[in-house]
Structures are given as structure tokens and as C-alpha cells.
Amino acid sequence: MTVIYHEIDRLLRYGIKKKLISEWDLAYARNQLLDVLELDEYQGVEKHPDIPESPVEILENILDWASRNGRLVENTVTFRDLLDTKLMGCLTERPSGVVHQFEKTYKETGPEAATAEFYQFSKGVHYIRTDRIAKNEDWLTSTDYGDMEITINLSKPEKDPKAIAAAKKVKASGYPECLLCKENVGYAGRANHPARRNLRLIPVTLEAQKWYLQYSPYVYYNEHAIVLYGEHEPMKISRGTFDRLLEFVMKFPHYFIGSNADLPIVGGSILSHDHFQGGKHDLPMAKAEMERSVSLSTYSHVRAGIVKWPMSVLRLQGENREDLAELADGILHFWKGYSDEDANIRSFTGDEPHNTITPIARRNGTLFELDLVFRNNRTTEEHPMGLFHPHAEVHHIKKENIGLIEVMGLAVLPGRLQEELQLLGECFLSDDPISCIEKDDRIRKHATWAEGLLEKYTEFTEVNVASRLRDEVGLVFSDILSHAGVFKRDPSGQAAFDRFTVALNTYLTEK
Template sequence: MNVNSAVKSLVHYAQKNNMIEKDDEIWAINSLCEALGLDSFEDCEAEDKPLEEILDCMLNYAVENGLCEDSVVYRDLFDTKLMGILTPRPSKVRADFNSLYEKSPEFATDYYYKLSQDSNYIRRYRIANDVKWITKTEYGDIDITINLSKPEKDPKAIAAALKMKAASYPKCLLCKENEGYAGRVNHPARQNHRIIPMTLGGDDFFMQYSPYVYYNEHCIVFNGEHTPMKIDKSAFEKLLDFVEKFPHYFIGSNADLPIVGGSILTHEHFQGGRYEFAMAKAPVETELKFNGFDDIDAGIVKWPMSVIRLSGENKQRLVELSDKILTSWRSYTDEEQFIYSETDGEPHNTITPIARMRNGKFEMDLVLRNNITTEECPLGFYHPHPEYHHIKRENIGLIEVMGLAVLPSRLKTEMADLAKAMLNGEDIRNNEKLAPHYEWSKMIKAKYEINEKNIDDIIKEEIGIVFTSILEQCGVYSRDEFGKKGFIKFAKSVK
């Protein structure tokens, strides 16, 4: 494929996926030629090739002709520019979305999700590289993923970013000003990025999809203003407003304190999508009653973390009870259970809320969180403990709370190398990369008869078990009778 063929093929691709019309063909060819520094174009037959193959040809041409440096960051900046030429304008996307929404919210999100992939905002070929599996546990099927779709910056781009002046536009990766932004080496290009406006809780919000889609139709819903994360009564209103508009989606928020936040705390945003996590499938194991809220079903969920589930037909009543529980939890201390609302003036208690529609009723899961630290656990007591840092030491945020482990990319090579070492009987204590897995590998070898056929599955199974144990560590109440007693004590304290 030469550059002329690539241009024609990309225009054909855009027509086939309803990004441009047949009448746009000559304009689209000329616009792409301009971006590639081509003074003329030799007409040819379009080739029906995968998008990444077409773009790769154009990127190679750009590199060879000094238009782009040959590194992943610069290539991403350049191919996003090319796709931005062909992506429908925001007004068109919003008009089409709203027109489809009138017929069905699902029609609207189906269109928008497909466009986000067709425009290469969501890079399908990178998502396909993610490693995924399921581990069966007493709490249900836990999803595990080693995420490989986010490319690592190369040394050249890192060096260039260090020399750049600090920029304040856009203020962060979630700001509405990212729509159509050209990007730079320390900020991704977004010419092919389109956002959908909506009103939640009386405030202006926008919806987009995550470019790294950890699960099906993984969307981000963010405030139109660059305002900090805050879990309060208005947050519950916004979440329930969203699921009322899009009843086929769930939506939740990361907590608003460090350690238990796991996300950008400087910009209010939520995450949702069309996926049923293990936590959503988990049953209520202990019923709860809250005074004055007999119309709301409530209970403790059978889940490794500490979750109160509320369900009812009246949206405002759910908001009021959620707010009462949050207010009580913010100031709640139970020294026997090692729960402190604050130490030295630093607040510790907050909530990770998740909303959905189920059988025509509003449902809200309130996950109790606490970010206290100790000498033994300086990164957080209700956080992955040091013995599990060889698998995961990062914060446990909303997605993981619901039962999907997002594990670091290093694990893919580490697990392959560890499997070989275990099969060969190697002593890994002097291996810098594998030494942190030493005690864990000893346990695995004692537990199983390992061989070449089963070692990979055994390692995956044990990673799932570790993640489940991490979730139990992050629960503020233990999963035994002592913890259950403390949990019920808190629920009775809510006035």
C-alpha cells in the first residue's frame, strides 16, 4: 500500500462507517493530502484493510518525510490529527445522538460508542492486547485484566515533555476543552474526541467514553466546570439522574479522598457503562432498616468490601437516605473496629457510591471507605497490604471495588518469566524482577503439582485469589461475625 492508496482507503473507511458522506470525498482527500504535505493525489482503488494498517502506512510516510518523529507518542499525535479530519463535527454528533435518543437511549449510546471506536478515539487494536480472565470466588465471578492498551511513553517524548513549559489548557484530561484539542507530547491529541452534553442535578455535564475501555461501553461523565470531586447529596442526585436517562447503564463515583480515590480528584467525574459487575450480581445477605425509610429496601451485600444496598421507586427518597448514611459515616468512629473518622484533623471516612436501575427501581450501592494509614501499612490500612504489592500496590478505585482488577502491565512479562522459572526450579531470590514473587511462588508450588500445561492457568487463578483477598483488606468491616456486628452497629447509628 502506498500513500495515495492509504488516503483513498481511509476516505473509503470513513464513508463506510458513516463518518462522512459521498459528497465529502474530494474534500476529505484534499484535507488528508494537506496534512501529509502532498501537493497532488493520484487516484486509485481503495483497499479494504484494517484501520491500523491504513494509518500505519500514512504514519510511515509522515516519518520518512520529516512530518512526524518515529515514536509512539508522536505517531499517536499525528494519526489523531488525520482521524480528526474525518470525524463528524460536534454539532452533527450531538444532533444524531439526540435524534436517536428520542427513539431509545440504547440506540443513542450504540451510535456514540461505535463512532468512538470507528474514529480511532478508542483504539480497538490496542484494546485487543489486554489480557483478561475470570476467577470464580465465593463472591461470584471476579474479572481480572492486565491492561496493555495505554502505551508507555518513549524516552524521546519524556525528555521533550520535561523541556516544555507548564500548560494550563486544558486544565486536565477531563475538561470539556479537550474536544478537538491538537495535543502535545505531555497531553494526548483529541481531534477525534466528541462529547455529549447533559444536565445532572441541575449542573452541566458531558459524557465521553474512556479511550482504554476497561469493560463494555466504559463511559466517563464529567462536570462542565473544572471543580473538585465531592461525594455529597448532590452527587447522589447526579448519579440517579444519569441512570434515569440511561437505564441500561450503571454509574458510580470514586471516593473523594486520597488513597481510596484511585482517580483524578481535581475534576468531578463519574464512570459508568453497559456491564454487570460481580458486585451488582451479589445478593443482600443481611437486611437493614432505617428509621423513617420503610419505603426503601436496604441491606448488607455479600461482598468482600463493606456495601450497603438501597432500593426504591422514589429517586429523592434514595438520595435522602444515602445522604443520611454518608453524613453519619463521615463522623463515625469505632475504635474496637479500627475505624477513625479523623486523626490530627485529617478526615478518613467517605463513600464510593454506585447507581443502577433494576426491575424498574432505583438502586444505590454505598461502599464504606476509610483511608487511615499505619506504620505497617503506610499506603493505607484499608488498601492492598504489603504482602500483595508484588501483584498490586495501586489504589483500589471504583472499578476494582465492583469486582474488576486492573493490574499493571508489568505482570504480563513477569508472570511468563515466573512460570518458566518455577518449571525450571530456579531460585528467583536474586532476580530483581521476580524476587518480589518468591514467597507467593513457594506457596503455589506447595499447593499444586505444576507442569507446562497447567502453570499459566494456576498463576491466573492465584492472581484472582490475591485480588479477592485485597478486596477483603479494603473492606472496613471484616467478613466474620466480629465485623458483621460492627457493621450492624454502624447501620443502627444512622439517624
Template sequence: MNINTAIKSLVKYAIDNDMIKKEDEIWAINSVCQALEMDAFDECEAQDAELEEILASILDYAVENGLCEDSVVYRDLFDTKIMGLLTPKPSEVICKFNELYKASPKQATDYYYKLSCDSDYIRTYRIKNDVKWITKTEYGDIDITINLSKPEKDPKAIAAALKMKSTSYPKCLLCKENEGYAGRVNHPARQNHRIIPMVLDGEDFFMQYSPYVYYNEHCIVFNAKHTPMKIDKAAIVKLLSFLELFPHYFIGSNAGLPIVGGSILTHEHFQGGNYEFAMAKAPIETPFTFEGYEDVEGGIVKWPMSVIRLACEDKDRLADLAGIIFNAWEGYTDEEAFILGKEYDGELHNAITPITRMRNGKFEIDLVLRNNITTEEYPAGYYHPHPEHHHIKKENIGLIEVMGLAVLPSRLKGEMEALAKAMLNGDDIRNDEVLAKHYEWSEMIKNKHNINANNIDDILKQEIGLVFTEILEQCGVYDRTQTGKAQFIKFLESVKTK
């Protein structure tokens, strides 16, 4: 596709997807030409091509004419600049969102999510590369993904970043100042980024979608101020306030402590979306009622981690009880259960991952009990993936994975392909630099299954899912045993509601 056809096709794409109007066509063509330092445009017919193909032609032209380095990082910076020219202004997006919201919150989010994809803020062609499957377990259908969406930085960009003058603008990837930001080699471009303002319990927040959507309509709701994460009753009230605005979404938060928390603890934010995770489908296996809160349904959820579920029509009553439980857990110690609270070493170790949703006209909250204690044997965290599973995953278990969606490292795709061949060939992988870490696991699989070329891929996927389920069990603060359940109930009985 030549450059004139690519420009014409891109502008047609923007018109077809309601990003600009037909009346904007000439202005849009000239705007793109200016970015490409073209002082003339040859009129031509547009092609109905995929956005990825159109942008690839424009990027190739930019590289050939010295406007852009030929690497993923620089190409991403440049094509975002181009798409930013065609993305509606923030005021226009907010106005249309609010107008659609009057009809229904879902209509508003449908529009906003489509725009986030159409503008290439969410690079859907990369998301399609993620490897996904479902593993059936005793806890339900667990979602497994191998994340291939995030491009790896190239050496040229890394070297350039080291020479750059340090800057604190925007302060982090979640700050509102990212909207429209040109980016740099160590910070993604955001000219096509738009955010939706809202008020949660009297505080200003914004909503955006994650550019790396791990599930349907994966949104991030962040504080207008660059303020640290703090999970307490006030945070729970904000979560429930969001549900009043968008009852078709769930919303939750990572815990506010390292190891058991998310990657960005410096900026208060929540994550939500339009998806039902396995944990939400899991039933209450042990009902429990708290004194004085008989109107709140409660109990222990059948899940590999330690989860308390509460449900009530009155969100204030629900927030009150959840806040009481949170405060009780934060200061709780049970040495027999290896729950070591603040008095152990003066540091906070107990935390909660809260997830909220609407169900059958009631507000519902899952409180996932977490603890970030470390030991000599488990320096990365006792309630953390244990070393025998690090060949599959050694990273922290955050909100998304707590709910039953594994986000596994991209290395696994190539490793599993190589491992499958080695297992079928009967190769000894103990001296293989890449595959040696999978040796004991692969031997277990060979003893457990009759593998062949037709079933090896499915067997490896199933076994990866079972490993992830075991990891979730390791992250649960109470064992899935009768003793563990008794210890869990002991904590619930210790919660003073009066």
C-alpha cells in the same frame, strides 16, 4: 500499501462507517493530502484493510518525509490529527445523538460508542492486547485484566516534555476544552474527541467514553466546570438523575479522598457503562431496614468490601436515605473496629464509593464504605493493598476494582511468563531482580498445586485472582467475620434517620 492507496482506503473507511458522506470524498482526500503536505494525489483503488494497517502506512509515510518522529507518542499525535479531519463536527454528533435518543437512549449510546471506536478515539486494536480472564470466588466471578492498552512514553518524548513551556490549557484530561485539542508530547491529542452535553440536577455535564475501555461502553460523565470531586447527597442525586436519562447504564463515583479515591480528584466526574459487575450480581446477605424508610429495601451485600445496598422506586427517598448514611459515616468512629473518624486527627478519613443502577423498575445504590487512615506499618493506607500483595498490585483500589474488575499493571504479563518458566525449571528466583518479589507466593503455589507445563498458566491466573480478592477484603473496613458483621450492624444501628 503506498500512500495514495492508504489515503483512498482511509476515506473509504470513513464513508463506510458513516463518519462522512460519499459527497465528501474529494474534500476528504484533499484534506488528508494537505496534512501530509502532498500537493498531488494519484487516483487508485481503495483496499478493505483494518484501520490500524491503513494508519500505519500513513504514519510510515509521515515519518519518512520528516512530518513525524518515529515513536509511539508522536505517531499517536499525528494519526489523531488525521482522524480528526474525518470525524463529524461536535454539532453533527450531538444532533444525531439527540435524534436517536428520541427513539431510545440505547440507540443514541450505541451510535456514540461506535463513532468513538470508528474514529480511533478508542484504539480498539490496543484494547485487544489486554489480558483478561475470570476467577471464580466465593463472591462470584471476578474479572481480572492486565492493562496493556496505555502506551509507555518513550525517552525522546519525556525529554521533549521537560523542555516544554508549562501550560494549564486544558486544565486536566477531563475538561471540555479537550474536544478537538491538538495535544502535545505530555498531553494526548483529541481532534477525534466528541462529547455529549446533558444536565444533571440543574448542572451542566458532558459524557464521553474512556479511551482505555476497561469494560463495555466505559463512559465518563464530567462537570462542565473544572471543579473538585465532592461526594455527598448532591452527588448521589446527580448519579440518580443520570439513570433517568440512561436507564440501561450503571453509574458510580470514586470516593472523594486520596488513597481511596480516583486519580483525578481535581475535576468532578463519574464513571458508568453498559456492564454488570460481580458486585452488582452479589446478593444481600443481611437485610436491614432503616426507621422511617421502610419503603427502601436495604442490607449488607455479600462482598469482600463493606457494602450497603439500598433500593426504592422513589429516587428522592433513596437519595435522602443515602445522604443520611453518608453523613453518618463521615463522622463515625469505632476504635474497636479501627474506624478512626475526623476527631482522630482533625482530617476526614471516612468516605463512600457510591454505585447506582436500575433494577426491576427500582433505583438501586451500593454504598461502599471506605477509610484512608495510614499507620506506621501501613504508610500507604491500612485499608489498601497490604505489602505481601504488592508483588501483584500496590496501586489504589478505585471504583472499577471495588465493583470486581482488577486492573493490574502491564509488568505482570512478562513477569508471569518468566515466573512460569522458572517454576517449571525449579529455578531459585530469590536473587532474580524482577522475580524475587514473587518468591514466597510462588512457593505457596508449588506446595498447593501439582504444576506442569499444561496447567501452570491457568494456575497462576487463578492465584492472581485469589490475591485480588484478598486485596478487596483488606480494603473492606469491616472484616468478613462474625465480629466484623456485628461491628458493621453497630454502625447501621447508629444511623439516625429522624
């Protein structure tokens, strides 16, 4: 029993070191931890040990003890996560205190200091699981559009069979309605819903509506924020969306913020709850330049241009955010009804709409900047998953939706690729690479791609095989974004983009 008391003391000292609690909170927090672990006594620790920067080691030791002593339903990731979140909840300030501190720092030091402090707090209470994020594989690939950011996502734990079985036994619940509802704050969790005892939200008023700022537990970049609407309402791109995005970057000028599209296939993974994503990071699309100007005569005070990017992006710049929102709303309305058969663009099939926009806002010096990415979710017999969606020939790398973050040039690729690239590398070094690949069920899907690589490169060696495979994965991602582009990057596609902007200008003039 001495070991568990030792680890409880370490966790308390960690909380003090990270300023999650003070010396005045020690007895209170200790009693909460004892209650969670079903302990009715405590043995003091004579010598306080060194305290790590992360609570992971301490929590793992406590969870191992809990498993041995009947405090875990099952010793699986799902149930360990439920318990370690409950433990960290004992060290997490009440929501009102967190909000008060954020507002105080925002007022006294500014928005950048306020978000940095809140980000460190979210790491400190282990809501942002930095230990798992560190498992991701990340690299840059140089392309015609700049350096693409590539991530093999290894951070989110897979559901284990026992957790799946347990989840089936859990009574269906509509509370919280989804993972993005504000009611998740402090929620204990269950087998089919993650624990959120250490989650805190910061209220942000946008266009007289209450929205909330939090961070993703599995961040893909610095201060990867989620901004969610206080009510459980579905995603909808509208004039209000543009107004809110631009107001947000007025209040947090060091952040970008954007919204997933509001239609299936081209939308995000959660369409049932209106939300944005942003953060303190310049994603590749933000660095891309406008390659040619677009004349919008009724908005001569707004600079507009087509961005050099594999997807179809119209960038708006201006000093007056209301002008940008008004113009973006006009563009949205025109695009929703726009068709061009020569470019395979149809706005409707019967009553089913296909056209929408993925919008992204940021500040560029004194200017407000709004990127409008044109999306279309039409399917065809040849492309049943989506005409402007990753095509079948790239599904060996990725076949999931292209959401906001990927639109901007950060690929979030499936964890299976870590093993598959390793196996491919081994086959490329063998005497008969294609035969080696085709014999292995895990990588047979890459055979056609591999044949192309063998034609492209004269040789693969132990020194270059891994880097070449990574670079080629990045180039495939660039192709994937091209598939999602409604106006292709070839001459006919760019001519179609020009037809659209000319027609748009006429529409805005006559409106």
C-alpha cells in the same frame, strides 16, 4: 509517492464505509489529509482496494511514510499518536453534528440505541483504540464472592524517553486544565498532553447542571463511559452526587454509573475534576446478593441490606429516587463522623477527615438501586500507604489505589505481570522453583507467594501452570478488596458492621 496517495484513498473509503463522511465530503476531507501530510498535489487511484473494518493498518502505513519523509518529530508512540489523531480528525464530524445525531436517535429509538451508535462512532474515528485494548489479557477467577474479572492492562502505551525529554521542553500550559475538561474536544495535543481531535462529547443535564458523556479511549468493558462535569471542579461526594447518579440511570436505564471517592488513597487517579464512570456491563459486585437486611425504620419504604462482598457495601433499593438520595445523604453524613476503635475506624486525625463513600447507581427492573461502599483512608506505621488499602504482602501483584471499577470487582493490574507470570510459570516447571525465582530480579518479589503455591498444589505441569497462576492472581485480588474493606468479613468485623447499622438507624430516627 503513489503509495501515500493509495493509503489516503483507503482512509477516505474507510470513512465512507463507516459513515463518518459521505461522498459529498470526499474532496474536502482529502484536502484536509493532504494539508496534514504537507502534500500539495494528489494522484487519483484507479482501483479502490478492499477496506478493512479498522483504520489501524492504513494509519500505520501512513505513519511509516511520514517517518521516512520528515513529517514526524520522532518515530515514537507519542508522536505517532499525535499525527494519527490529526489524520482521523479530518474524518470526524463536528461536535454539533454528533450531538444532533445522538439526540435524534435517543428521541426516535431510545437511550440504548443512542449510546450504542455513539460507542460505534467513537470506535470508528479511532478515539477508542480497539487495537491496543485487544492486547490486554483478561480472565475470570471464581471466588467466594462470585467471578472476579481480571485484566492485565497492556493497552496504554508507556512514555518513551524521547517523548519525556520533549515534554520537558514544552511550555507549561493550563489549557486544557486536565484530561477531563470539555475543552479537550478537538484539541491538537502536545508532547505532554494527548491529542483529542477525534473526541466528541454528548451533553447531559443532571440536576440542572451541564455534564458530558464520552467513552474511555482504553475501555475495560462494554461502553465504558466517562461522565464529566462541565466545570473544572474537584471531586466531592454529596447529596448532589446521589441525585445526579440516580437521574443519570433514569435517563440511561441500561447503564450503571458510579463515582470514585473524594479522598486521596481511596479516591481515583484524578481528584481535581468531578466525574463519574459507567457503562453497559454488569460488574461482579452488581451480581452479588444482599446477605442480610438492615432496618432503617424512618425509611421503611426503602429496602436496605449488606452485600456479600469483600468490601463493605450497603445496598439501597426503592422506586422513588429522591428517597434514596435523601437516605444516602443521611448515611454519608453519619459515616463521615463515625469511629469504632475496636474496628480500627477513626473518622478524623486532627482536622483531617478519613471517611467517605464510593457510590454506584443502577436500575433493577422498576427499582432504583444505590450501592454505598464505605471507605477510610487512614494510614498507620504498619500500613503507611493506607490501613484500608492493599497491604504490603500483595504489592507484588498490585499496590495502586482501589478505584471505582476495582471496587466493583474488575481488577486492572499492571502490565509487568504479563512477563512476570510467564517467568514464574517457567520456574514452577524447573527442578528448584524457589531458587529459580530468587535468582531473577524481575520476579524475586513473588518468592513468598510462590512458596505458598508450592504447598497448595502437588504439581505444576505445562498444561496447568498458566491457569493456576491466573486463578491465584484472581484470589489475591479478592484479598486486596478485603484489605480495602472497613468492616472485615470475619465475625468481629461483621459485628462491627452491625454496630454501625444500629447506630445509623438511631441517628436517622433522631435526625
